[in-house]
Amino acid sequence: MTILRSVRPGGTLLAGLIAVLLVLPALAPAFFINFVMTKTLVLGIAAASIVFLARYGGLVSLAQFLFFGVGGFMYGNAVLEDGSRGLNLGMSPWAAVVFAIVVTTAVACVLGALASRMTGLYFLMLTMVYTVIGFFVFAQIVEISGPGGLTSIPRPELMAPPVSLYYAALAVSVVAYVGFRALGRTPFGLTLQGVRDDPLRMASLGFNVPLHRTAAFTLAGFVAGLAGVLNVWWNGQIDPASIALDPSLILLIMAVIGGISYFEGAWLGAFVYVLVFTYLRDVPLLDQIGITEARLNTVIGAVVLLIMVLSPEGLAGIAEQVRRRVRATRTRHSAVADDARPTLTTPTGEQS
Template identity: 75%
Template sequence: MRSGSPVYRRGAALALLVVVLIALPSVVPAFFINFVMTQTLMLGLAAATIVFLAKYGGMVSLAQFLLFGVAGFMYGNAALEAGSRGLNLGWHPWAAVAFALAVTTAAAFLLGALASRTTGLYYLMLTLVYAVIGYFVFAQITEISGPSGITSIKRPELLAAPVSLYYTALGLSVLAYLGFRALGRTAFGLALQGMRDDPVRMASLGFNVPLHRTLAFTLGGFVAGLGGLVNVWWNGQIDPASIGIGPTLILLIIAVIGGVSYFEGAWLGAFVYVAMSTYLRDLPLIDRIGITEARFNTVIGAIVLLIMVLSPQGLAGIADRLRRRPTRPRRPAAGSADETEAAIRRAQLIDE
């Protein structure tokens, strides 16, 4: 791999970013790590699954936050002991993790199989229906949650320190980013992209289009479940309102802000959203210009609209255009070796 190739530059930039993020807790306040960066990484994990399905499969899913929540609810039901809401299974925390991921993956496979034969707007609306159904399932079935949700959820002892949770989210984010990018170069990923562009032709070539879409949705659900576990460890509780229509749309907004065509955009959009949500309300004199708590979502909407007008590909699209912008070739100085060599080549062409 040459040092000037795009792949080398991308790998070097990722390695540098990871090093910076690893060192970040030692140079910034704990509040920034615990309440901004940890939340950014776990929301970025969920948003990356939207990017994965849209970029490779042409499937825009609004069910990813539901699967994000399923993992949290299942962990709470399995890990808590008697006296709490839910099933109160009282399992070991790591057994609860395996149970939560297994249920989330199974649910993703089932929902993906049902949606695999739809495309475009129908796929979007069907996955939105999933999100609505999921909200009412957890809100109305008191045996697994109820409207008040599950509280007092403790994380495993290995992740007791807040910084440990940050590093866990960082490690999962790096693995998800590298895994999604590598998957795009495999036979499965290339077939999925072919089905995105022309599913009829891919089916005529012998590919099982519904199965590929189902497996892609299942993988996205598994990764979203990882983010959901980090979320429930970070919050210590989960309730149906946290996976309702509002949070579902917020996750889509995060993906749009960053850029649905770029995996980097998932975490970039999450950082922008979390930073605005954390600090915008506290800016000096912000209430003097009419930005109050009740109007915060309006501000977010205006910012998303501005980003979409400037760059339909999101913030990552802007950065990519700047990176690809051609530079004017430098004209060699008179009498230089480059100019002499060019003159000799022109003379040779004329002689030929």
């Protein structure tokens, strides 16, 4: 019942969107499904973990792409065997998934406990330090990666067809979205929002503020780790440069583009970024005005600036504004219609 209440306001729209996404592989080209939509869903899951921390905990994290990378690296270390780099544990793919998620969650729990007493800019900077440290750990320790990273990482036979990976990413996205929305109505979610609004008062009421922040950070790391495993399935390789500070900032930009206060904004922002990154270089005549592949990040920055000027709450915020205006217009028209409705007078003089 909690889950149903959490998605009821947009339940019909969500169901319709899921239905469209389910039949999309039969309607769209394979390239669009495999290289745009699958990547959008994977990055959207990781961005949703940023939205979760910001919306319920008031914490903006730059470490989510680190957990994204830890999940991918640990899966590669577990599943590979007889390689020149990595642990080469030779596990089965599904056992490797469990290993990767457990390690990622444990790392997130430890780092979350260290950051649990910080907020605002200090929390942001500490998570940035986590990302930088993570990059150097994987770049310098050959036993788990080295600068060249891990390559030729296999995925389960069930995920061999590219469309299967798309549906797996879609399933995880739906579970993450519904789960995050439902969590906001649970005692833990409500307490976390109270900690976000007034941590001192919540502490005086007997709530363990650092513990709740640690639990939230751990959950966000768990979800980002799932996305990291999906990413390695999709890409087949991972290297330290892919989890450096720049990609971490881009993930935060995706959340900001979509609307960092809206869970659906995570996937919307990821879709816009992937769409721009994939197709902008193919737009005719752009190179003649100086927009080349080397300047894609400048274009993306301009897109972010434009969206922030139009709506500080991102694209999802624009959609929410439109929805509110439509609802207000309908309410106003309904009120006018009620006022214009003729009244009937009964023989006793009463109106009906």
